[in-house]
Amino acid sequence: GAVVSQHPSWVICKSGTSVKIECRSLDFQATTMFWYRQFPKQSLMLMATSNEGSKATYEQGVEKDKFLINHASLTLSTLTVTSAHPEDSSFYICSARQGARNEQFFGPGTRLTVL
Amino acid sequence: AQSVTQLDSQVPVFEEAPVELRCNYSSSVSVYLFWYVQYPNQGLQLLLKYLSGSTLVESINGFEAEFNKSQTSFHLRKPSVHISDTAEYFCAVCGLEGAQKLVFGQGTRLTINP
Numbered sequence: 001g002a003v004v005s006q007h008p009s010w011v012i013c014k015s016g017t018s019v020k021i022e023c024r025s026l027d028f029q030a031t032t033m034f035w036y037r038q039f040p041k042q043s044l045m046l047m048a049t050s051n052e053g054s055k056a057t058y059e060q061g062v063e064k065d066k067f068l069i070n071h072a073s074l075t076l077s078t079l080t081v082t083s084a085h086p087e088d089s090s091f092y093i094c095s096a097r098q099g100a101r102n103e104q105f106f107g108p109g110t111r112l113t114v115l
Numbered sequence: 116a117q118s119v120t121q122l123d124s125q126v127p128v129f130e131e132a133p134v135e136l137r138c139n140y141s142s143s144v145s146v147y148l149f150w151y152v153q154y155p156n157q158g159l160q161l162l163l164k165y166l167s168g169s170t171l172v173e174s175i176n177g178f179e180a181e182f183n184k185s186q187t188s189f190h191l192r193k194p195s196v197h198i199s200d201t202a203e204y205f206c207a208v209c210g211l212e213g214a215q216k217l218v219f220g221q222g223t224r225l226t227i228n229p
Contacts, residue, residue: 004158006158034216034217042221042222043205043219043220043221043222044159044205044219045219046216046217046218049216093158093159095159095217097215102147102166102209102211102215103149103161103164104217105161106151106158106159106160106161107158108157108158109156109157109158111156
């Protein structure tokens with residue numbers, strides 16, 4: 001149980017295009033989902049917290065207009081990187097939490113490369 | 116707010132040797148503590164967690180961690196490592212209240228040499 005998937009696992013795009021990453025909780029309802037960014041050989045940095053049906057809460061320094069987050073259902077959250085540039089290249093990881101449970105379940109990550 | 120410090124960025128050890136990965140945290144409130152493992156190009160997998168109760172927690176693959184409140188530490192140990200334990204290990208903490216956001220340490224790369 002408690003499986004989280006991400007799609008795509010790897011994406012390469014041209015500078016200026018937008019990329020959408022999906023995060024799904026496969027066998028539970030995720031009231032809260034988190035989006036992280038991880039640069040090579042570095043730790044995970046929380047970008048935003050999203051609760052189903054409400055606007056995401058972004059961490060300081062994260063541009064909400066560049067990283068659009070939608071949490072339209074209890075099993076799906078999407079992160080759209082708008083007008084992507086090479087500096088947005090990174091490993092994006094989502095996690096999901098069920099209700100008030102204290103554990104987050106992580107997806108396998110999406111590697112974004114912007115040319 | 117919480118913070119986590121993993122004192123060693125890299126730890127090389129020989130196979131079957133013991134290992135300790137250090138983790139210290141800072142928080143003004145009570146916390147939950149976690150260790151996650153990340154294999155190359157993969158997401159994070161929960162290794163073990165401390166929520167309450169016994170301060171010594173164990174994983175199914177031989178790792179254990181001990182919560183030491185006075186020293187604000189949650190060091191990870193394994194008495195005998197295997198080549199397959201080679202990975203990046205992250206210590207994380209979250210407060211008991213509010214959004215319960217995870218704060219990660221910088222990570223420790225464990226390399227097992229034959």
